[in-house]
Amino acid sequence: MKSTIATLLSVLAVALSSPVASNNDYCRPSQKTFIAQYDDLPFVEPGPNPLPNPYNGLTYTTFQVDQYDGFIPPTSGNQWTMAFGGSGNISVSASPPKQTFALSSFSFACVSGVPQPECAISIWGWKAKGIAIKRVIHYPRLDPGHVIEDFKMNRTTFSREWQELKSVGFSISRADNGGDMFGGLALDDVKYTITSKC
Numbered sequence: 001m002k003s004t005i006a007t008l009l010s011v012l013a014v015a016l017s018s019p020v021a022s023n024n025d026y027c028r029p030s031q032k033t034f035i036a037q038y039d040d041l042p043f044v045e046p047g048p049n050p051l052p053n054p055y056n057g058l059t060y061t062t063f064q065v066d067q068y069d070g071f072i073p074p075t076s077g078n079q080w081t082m083a084f085g086g087s088g089n090i091s092v093s094a095s096p097p098k099q100t101f102a103l104s105s106f107s108f109a110c111v112s113g114v115p116q117p118e119c120a121i122s123i124w125g126w127k128a129k130g131i132a133i134k135r136v137i138h139y140p141r142l143d144p145g146h147v148i149e150d151f152k153m154n155r156t157t158f159s160r161e162w163q164e165l166k167s168v169g170f171s172i173s174r175a176d177n178g179g180d181m182f183g184g185l186a187l188d189d190v191k192y193t194i195t196s197k198c
């Protein structure tokens, strides 16, 4: 009996110390942090350049792989992900079923050209329990008369409220009057942690 418990405890210890999901017939809870940079993905012109599904554990709707064209540089490498119409979703894969993700941070830019008005980016988080949360962040207006080096992505971090997510949705509009930005939303260095439960 004592040795059975000892064996059980050592199995448990191995399960807890190894964060990698496996295809064994018992399930191990796992947690893995990613920083999606999109630089390893193929890009062809003309597109479209959809992301592989899943990419680092997440599924992208309308977001594509896009490459630096001389305007706003990606924060890492020369590629970012772009929702050309300004709206799109990023969701955790449906399989395995008990996965959620916590969003930590990303770099972002609204990309419509110079001049472009201040941009309001609405971000919705849909949680496993059906709860929806929302946040609005802004990307500054871009005026003519700047050297191209002045244009940068901005970066934001997310509070602990942004966890147990199934999906995150994005939509952009003009910050001054809610009108159309006629542009895209670019993201880079998207940092998140995927949790799988049993």
Ligand SMILES: *[C@@H]1O[C@H](CO)[C@@H](O)[C@H](O)[C@H]1NC(C)=O
Binding pocket: 061, 062, 087, 088, 089, 167, 169
């Ligand atoms: C994103 O997901 C929401 C909720 O499931 C849905 O209403 C919306 O149409 C989706 N947007 C896109 C661009 O797929």
Ligand SMILES: *[C@@H]1O[C@H](CO)[C@@H](O)[C@H](O)[C@H]1NC(C)=O
Binding pocket: 140, 150, 151, 152, 153, 154, 155
């Ligand atoms: C945000 O982007 C603007 C426009 O490119 C840039 O001027 C500003 O320095 C950026 N801010 C940060 C904190 O990166």
